Amino acid sequence: MYTRTDVGEKRRRAFAGLxxxxxxxxxxxxxPKTVVVPDVVGQQLxxxxxxxxxxxxxxxxxxxxxxxxxxDGRVLLQAPSAGSIADVGYPVDLVVAEAAVVVPDVVGQQxxxxxxxxxxxxxxxxxxxxxxxxxxTHGQVLSQEPDGGTLAGLGTGVNLVIAxxxxxxxxxxxxFAEDDWYYEGYYDSQDTLGYGPILYEGDxxxxxxxxxxxxxxxxxxxxxxxxxxxxxxxxxxxxxxxDGYTDAxxxxxxxxxxxxxHIEYGxxxxxxxxxxxxxxxxxxxxxxxxxxxxxxxxxALEDYRAGLDLCVVGVCTGEIPLYEYGTxxxxxxxxxxxxxPDAPSIRRPAGDAxxxxxxxxxx
Numbered sequence: 001m002y003t004r005t006d007v008g009e010k011r012r013r014a015f016a017g018l019x020x021x022x023x024x025x026x027x028x029x030x031x032p033k034t035v036v037v038p039d040v041v042g043q044q045l046x047x048x049x050x051x052x053x054x055x056x057x058x059x060x061x062x063x064x065x066x067x068x069x070x071x072d073g074r075v076l077l078q079a080p081s082a083g084s085i086a087d088v089g090y091p092v093d094l095v096v097a098e099a100a101v102v103v104p105d106v107v108g109q110q111x112x113x114x115x116x117x118x119x120x121x122x123x124x125x126x127x128x129x130x131x132x133x134x135x136x137t138h139g140q141v142l143s144q145e146p147d148g149g150t151l152a153g154l155g156t157g158v159n160l161v162i163a164x165x166x167x168x169x170x171x172x173x174x175x176f177a178e179d180d181w182y183y184e185g186y187y188d189s190q191d192t193l194g195y196g197p198i199l200y201e202g203d204x205x206x207x208x209x210x211x212x213x214x215x216x217x218x219x220x221x222x223x224x225x226x227x228x229x230x231x232x233x234x235x236x237x238x239x240x241x242x243d244g245y246t247d248a249x250x251x252x253x254x255x256x257x258x259x260x261x262h263i264e265y266g267x268x269x270x271x272x273x274x275x276x277x278x279x280x281x282x283x284x285x286x287x288x289x290x291x292x293x294x295x296x297x298x299x300a301l302e303d304y305r306a307g308l309d310l311c312v313v314g315v316c317t318g319e320i321p322l323y324e325y326g327t328x329x330x331x332x333x334x335x336x337x338x339x340x341p342d343a344p345s346i347r348r349p350a351g352d353a354x355x356x357x358x359x360x361x362x363x
Contacts, residue, residue, distance in 0.1 A: 037092060039082030041075050045096050048075050052092050060091030064098040066151045072099035098153050105148025106141050111162050114141045118158045126157025132164035139163060168216035175220025185228030190236075192269025198330045200268060202226055207337065222337055230325045230344055233273035237322075237346060238301065240277030245285035245297040253286035257315045266332070268323035276346075279320055280304055286312040307348035322346045 035056045040048035049059045065076055077095040080086050101121045106114035115125050131142055143161045146152050165173065175181075188199040205222045208214045248256050262279045265272040284300035287293075287310045294300070309318040323329060325343045326336040336343075 033088045034085050035088055037078075037080045037082055037084045037086050040078055040092075040094070041082065043075050044073050045075065045094070048078075048094060056088045057086060058089055058091050060093040062094050062096055065095050066100035066153060067097040068100055068102070068151065070097035072097060072154075100151040100153055103144075103146045103148055103150050103152050103156075103158060106144055106158075106160070107148065109141050110137075111139045111141065111160070114144075114160065122154045123152060124155055124157045126159040129159075129161045130164035131161055132166070134163045136163040138165045138169050167212035168219075171213035171216025171218075172220040172223075173216075175217040175222075176224050178221055178224055181221050181224040182228040185225035185230075186232045187228075189229040189232035189268060189273075190270050192267050193271050194267075195265055196267055196269075196330075198267050198269065200229060200328055200330060202229065202326070202337070203328050203331075219338055223340070226326045227344070229268065230323070232270060233268050233323050234344070234346065236270045236273030237277035240274035240279075241281035241284075241301050241304070242277075242297045243274075244278035244281030244283075245288075245300055246281075246295070248282035248285035249289045249295050249297075251289070253289050254313050257282060257286055257313055264320055266321065266323075266329060268327075268329035272323060272329075276320055276322055280317045283310050283312050283315055283317045286315075305347045 033056075037057065038051050038055045040051050043051065045062065052059055067076065070076060074097050075094050076097050079093045080090070086092075101123065103123065104117045104121060106117050109117070111128075118125055134142060136142060140163045141160055142163055145159045146156070152158075185202070188201060192199045202222060202225055205225060206218045207222075208218060248260075250256075260282060262275040264279075265275065281297065281300070281304075284304060285295070285297070288295060288300060290312070304317065309316060311317075323346075324336075325345060326338065326340070328335075
């Protein structure tokens, strides 16, 4: 016969082993193991990954963020944050710095200047689109992407939209590229000997007023022809200058200058260019002999082209008329079909000689 005390004792004995059984079950199953998340902000990415792995965690998602101050590849942010508790194997996400520069604002610049600005800061020139419908100056940057003042990673391409040539400009470029016209002008000048006949044919080149492409084309042809005609005269001038300088660069310069006569043909041809150059070069040759300079005919020619004039025994430079680019030497009018600010010339215009600084101007 059992008493209430006996029954309670049996129950206590029955439940006494339960915690041991439950604890054993938990030990067999295993509790999640945790670790402290390390601080990797400021570390290089490869170093940060090693530290994370050594702590029992894994590298999670890695994203980049442009930065002007933090070196390329260093960790800016991490999640979970340093010092927090995470399960073993938990991924740690990182934000890594990407070295950046400020994109220069090149809108309104000419293409060559814009590209230089872009390359200077460590960016590259991306796509270039030509807009032929704009009224802006040929070669001007109309827009850019990324915009000026924004941040971009090193090596990022900057895309540009450039103002293209209008119909006249496209025609001019096509006409100017006609090499045959250049050489025709060159040989016309070269073959114009003595007083002539003068073979200059620039005035015979068509000059339509429309359409714009045709007007530009024939202006380009005219420019190519006159470039050639003037180049031949200039080549002959240089040759004559060298010979005149050499012939007068000796002790008997005075008698040489007083007795030398070179004809002024005024044709813009080879003989005209040679004689013009010879007449000017001889004065520099004599002057350099007096001042014990050189001989240096190339330096003398450079000074002459810069506008320096000299006189020796009453014989002076700058007194003979030189052929002017784009003019018909047969007309002697000096009128040009086109006025070019960059038109070539034998030397600077009169009045620029004050800018010349050389050994010759100081003697």
